[in-house]
Amino acid sequence: xxxxxxxxxxxxxxxxxxxxxxxxxxxxxxxxxxxxxxxxxxxxxxxxxxxxxxxxxxxxxxxxxxxxxxxxxxxxxxxxxxxxxxxxxxxxxxxxxxxxxxxxxxxxxxxxxxxxxxxxxxxxxxxxxxxxxxxxxxxxxxxxxxxxxxxxxxxxxxxxxxxxxxxxxxxxxxxxxxxxxxxxxxxxxxxxxxxxxxxxxxxxxxxxxxxxxxxxxxxxxxxxxxxxxxxxxxxxxxxxxxxxxxxxxxxxxxxxxxxxxxxxxxxxxxxxxxxxxxxxxxxxxxxxxxxxxxxxxxxxxxxxxxxxxxxxxxx
Amino acid sequence: xxxxxxxxxxxxxxxxxxxxxxxxxxxxxxxxxxxxxxxxxxxxxxxxxxxxxxxxxxxxxxxxxxxxxxxxxxxxxxxxxxxxxxxxxxxxxxxxxxxxxxxxxxxxxxxxxxxxxxxxxxxxxxxxxxxxxxxxxxxxxxxxxxxxxxxxxxxxxxxxxxxxxxxxxxxxxxxxxxxxxxxxxxxxxxxxxxxxxxxxxxxxxxxxxxxxxxxxxxxxxxxxxxxxxxxxxxxxxxxxxxxxxxxxxxxxxxxxxxxxxxxxxxxxxxxxxxxxxxxxxxxxxxxxxxxxxxxxxxxxxxxxxxxxxxxxxxxxxxxxxxxxxxxx
Numbered sequence: 001x002x003x004x005x006x007x008x009x010x011x012x013x014x015x016x017x018x019x020x021x022x023x024x025x026x027x028x029x030x031x032x033x034x035x036x037x038x039x040x041x042x043x044x045x046x047x048x049x050x051x052x053x054x055x056x057x058x059x060x061x062x063x064x065x066x067x068x069x070x071x072x073x074x075x076x077x078x079x080x081x082x083x084x085x086x087x088x089x090x091x092x093x094x095x096x097x098x099x100x101x102x103x104x105x106x107x108x109x110x111x112x113x114x115x116x117x118x119x120x121x122x123x124x125x126x127x128x129x130x131x132x133x134x135x136x137x138x139x140x141x142x143x144x145x146x147x148x149x150x151x152x153x154x155x156x157x158x159x160x161x162x163x164x165x166x167x168x169x170x171x172x173x174x175x176x177x178x179x180x181x182x183x184x185x186x187x188x189x190x191x192x193x194x195x196x197x198x199x200x201x202x203x204x205x206x207x208x209x210x211x212x213x214x215x216x217x218x219x220x221x222x223x224x225x226x227x228x229x230x231x232x233x234x235x236x237x238x239x240x241x242x243x244x245x246x247x248x249x250x251x252x253x254x255x256x257x258x259x260x261x262x263x264x265x266x267x268x269x270x271x272x273x274x275x276x277x278x279x280x281x282x283x284x285x286x287x288x289x290x291x292x293x294x295x296x297x298x299x300x301x302x303x304x305x306x307x308x309x310x311x312x313x314x315x
Numbered sequence: 316x317x318x319x320x321x322x323x324x325x326x327x328x329x330x331x332x333x334x335x336x337x338x339x340x341x342x343x344x345x346x347x348x349x350x351x352x353x354x355x356x357x358x359x360x361x362x363x364x365x366x367x368x369x370x371x372x373x374x375x376x377x378x379x380x381x382x383x384x385x386x387x388x389x390x391x392x393x394x395x396x397x398x399x400x401x402x403x404x405x406x407x408x409x410x411x412x413x414x415x416x417x418x419x420x421x422x423x424x425x426x427x428x429x430x431x432x433x434x435x436x437x438x439x440x441x442x443x444x445x446x447x448x449x450x451x452x453x454x455x456x457x458x459x460x461x462x463x464x465x466x467x468x469x470x471x472x473x474x475x476x477x478x479x480x481x482x483x484x485x486x487x488x489x490x491x492x493x494x495x496x497x498x499x500x501x502x503x504x505x506x507x508x509x510x511x512x513x514x515x516x517x518x519x520x521x522x523x524x525x526x527x528x529x530x531x532x533x534x535x536x537x538x539x540x541x542x543x544x545x546x547x548x549x550x551x552x553x554x555x556x557x558x559x560x561x562x563x564x565x566x567x568x569x570x571x572x573x574x575x576x577x578x579x580x581x582x583x584x585x586x587x588x589x590x591x592x593x594x595x596x597x598x599x600x601x602x603x604x605x606x607x608x609x610x611x612x613x614x615x616x617x618x619x620x621x622x623x624x625x626x627x628x629x630x631x632x633x634x635x636x637x638x639x640x641x642x643x
Contacts, residue, residue, distance in 0.1 A: 016468030019424055207421040211485070214379055215435040216408035219401075225434075229425040 023233075026309035033305025036298035043295055047114035055094055056105035058112040059263035065090040066103040067281050080283050098283045100273065109265055110288050116266040117292070120180055121247040125239055127185030128246075132192025133228075133235060139193070140200025141223055151197065154190050162187050163256075170258055180259060184249050188242055195238055199231045233310040240303035244296040251292065267292040319393070320354035321492055321525050322378065327351045327387035327397075329373050329549075333600065346599050347373040349549035350387070352626065355493065360519065360526040362540030362557070364533050364572065368596050370549040371529045372416075375495040378527065379411055380404050409439045412486035416498040418478035422470040429466035432456065432484045439489060451488065458521075459484045459514060476507035480514065487518060495527045500535060512539055533576045537561055542634075545569050548599060548607040551626055555635040565629050565642040567612050568592070606640065614641055 027033055051058065068087035069080035077083075080098070084091055090099065097106035139150040166183045173179055203209065204227070212222050251268020253259040260266045267288050274285030328351075330344035348370040355361050365371045376382040378389060380399055389397040396407060412435070415421035422431050432452045436443065443451075453463035459480040470478055479499060486494050496515060500508040516539055519526055530536045536543055537557055544554040545568060553566040564570045567590075574590040592611045597603055603610045609619035619640055629637040 013464045013467055014462075016427055016465075016472050018427075018469050019471070207415045207417060208423045210376075210381055211413065211415060211421050211482075212423075212434065213381055214408065214411075214413045215485070216405045216438045217434065221438075225426075226423050230423070 023306075023309040027305050030305040030308065032301045033309075036301035036305070039294060040298040040302070043114060043291065043298075044118060047111050047118060050111040051108060051115070054105070054108045054111070056108050058104065058108045058265065060104060062090075062093075062099065062103040062105075064103070065093070065095065065099045067101050067277070067284075068095060068099040068103075069281070070096060070098040070283055097287045098281075100284055101277060101281070104263075106284065106287060109270060110267075110291055113265045113267045113270045113288060114291060114295075116260055116264065117247050117250060117268065118295070120184070120250045120266070121243040124181045124184040124188060124246045124250075125242045127181060128188035128192050128242060129235070129239055130189075131185070132189040133196050133231070135189070136193035136196025136198075137200050137223060137227060137231065140197040141204060141219070141227065143201070143204070147197070151194070154193055157186075158190055166253060166258060175258070175261055180250060180253065183253075184246050187249075188246060192235070192238060192242070195234060196231055199234055200227055203227050203230050237303055237307045237310065240299055240306055244299040247292070247296065267295075318356060320390075321357045321392065322355040323388075323390040323393075324354070324374075324378070325352050325388045325390070327374065327377060327389065328385045329370070329377050329382055330385040343600060344385075346549050346602060348377065348384075349599075349602070351546075351549070351551055353544055353551065353554060355525050355527060357492065357525055358519070358523045359541045360516075360528055360539050362536035362543040363527060363529045363546055364531065364536050364543060365546030366531060366596050368548075368599065369546045370599075371531070371546055372497050373549075374546070375413065375497045375527060375529050378493075378495055379408075379413055381413075409435065409489045410491050411493040411495070412489070412491045414479070414482050414486050414494060414496045414499045417502050418475055418482050419470060421482050422478055424470055427467050427469055428456070428461070428473070428481050429453075431470070431481055432488055435485060435489050452484075455484045455488045458518065459487070460510075474507075475503050476511060479503060479507075479511050483511075483514065483518070487522065487524070490522060491524060493525045493527065495529070497529045498531070499528075501530065501532070508535065515539065533572055545572065548596060548602055550607055551636070551638060552608065553635075553637045553639075554626070556632070559632060559635055565635070565637040566639045567614050567643075568608050570643070571613075606638075616641065 065087055068090040069083045070076060071083050071091065074096070083095075083098070087099075095105050095107065097110060100106050100109060135150065135154075139147045165187070169179055169183050209222060209226055212226055217225070247267070250259055250266060251271060254266055254268035255272040260269055262269075270288035271285060271292065274288060277284045327348055328346070329348040330346050332342040333345050351370075351374060353361065363371050363374060373382060377384045380389070380396060384397045387397060388395045391407060391411070396404065399407070426434075429449065429452050432455055433448055436448060436451065449466070453466060456463045456466065461477060461480050461484070465473075470481070473481065483499075499515065500511050503511060512535065515526065515528075518524065526539070528536060528539050537560075540557045542554065543557050543560045545552045545560075545566065547568055553560065553564065553569045560569065561573065564573055571590045571592045574587065578584050578587065590613065592613070594611050597607070597610055603620070605618075605620040605622055606612070606615075606624050609615040612619065622640060624638045624640045626636045626638040628635060629639075629642050
């Protein structure tokens, strides 16, 4: 019998495939999610790199090139009109998206706006994630009265009108970039905390937590080794859906004039400015709006893909 | 059984508060376990049988202090551990472990079999080196009949029976003195049950661990247990050595349970006289007065509604205890 298994080499260890590896495989099999990741990576890369290599600066004003349409070779003269006719001085200057009402290159402004929008989206989501996960996991794990008080506090914050809160912040601290992170993060963490608490509560009742308690694992050890890894799935999905929500919130605040200040810009500001010129200079609305829409779509597709990948039962 | 008991439980009560509805409604206790006494001796198997809701699992968890007892003492090697804090309990945890009913639910789906089995080791002996840890895990895996090269697999890649072996390996790796097996085979396929039961019996023989074997299945319990405790609505009905309980049950409830257990022989099965009990288990929120079994007992008399029967030696042996006013 021993010769069958072979006494020479010890049997090779079988590498199991974890739930994470399974999920990754399913995610990469999802065409929409993979395409979205590629497009998003390109948008992010352009936003980061273009301001360094583009011949124009985002705040550089060309007095003689106000509201110039994109170049004629893009073949969109039917919609935008001819650059050669409207702005002879802009021809051959590389204003591929045209210029805005102040004579600044629109392409680099869209890239710069992308930087701001994406960084607000990612940072505010990260802030929300940090606060929400810690708060929610604590409430769910401790349970009972503490949980009750903590979640009622969240309910109270939920009830505060969000715009009102932002206006108070702006009045007190002035208009400021950092304020956007705080204002948006302060609102977004509430939902995150609820989701994490709900997940923690349900995992807390599972037998493997009891098994860990019976094995003498500390509270922190249980949260770290058993609860957080099992909460991460739904949280990642929610994060990818929060980023576009935050970008939208930022553009909404900018639209109201509470957000990013000139000459800095964001997609929300560009769209807000563009809508004023929509009838005569449509490119000022179309290009930033297209970038924003594509980005939001990508985030949503990735979120959907992640949800399907992490929890195939729910499909 | 001789010698000092490993575990001695006296007057154990576990009541859960339940609200009677409404925000400020008064709570009334659900008496899951209501005054239970028993001892467990080193190396023996004590079977606990009872219907669903009789408090079997609650006793198991109260022994390990996973649920705090409402009253009573849980003496572990002479020290009362009832009401111990987490920190006080920690040093005792390596001596008592638990095996759960649902093997898959009791294993963290994000951890490998090796990490799951090593978890008690990580808690109590964090100083050991990685290769020694692995060697001990693989040794334990071999002992419970798992291929040691499966150490890096995840629970969802194993079958139910294999997962239960992982659960047993986790419970056994610190060589505890007592293992509470809470319906360890109930959720397994019948063909796997015998393997797991024999595995527990073999490990017990090899390592001298005491077992509290909880089950609703008398056939399983009588196969593994030295002594059997019959539980009904949070109270002990009868406790005796396995052979004695099976051949000469004294309590009407035990008799009914035994007559209901199927015998794998159609001839015997056909001729068997069945002692049927009717109805369902009464609510532990509102247990019957006197003897809790009287509402379903075929021999109940007026006195049963008044007097609570004490658990006393009836019949020959001093360790055959029955809680009945009119035992056979």
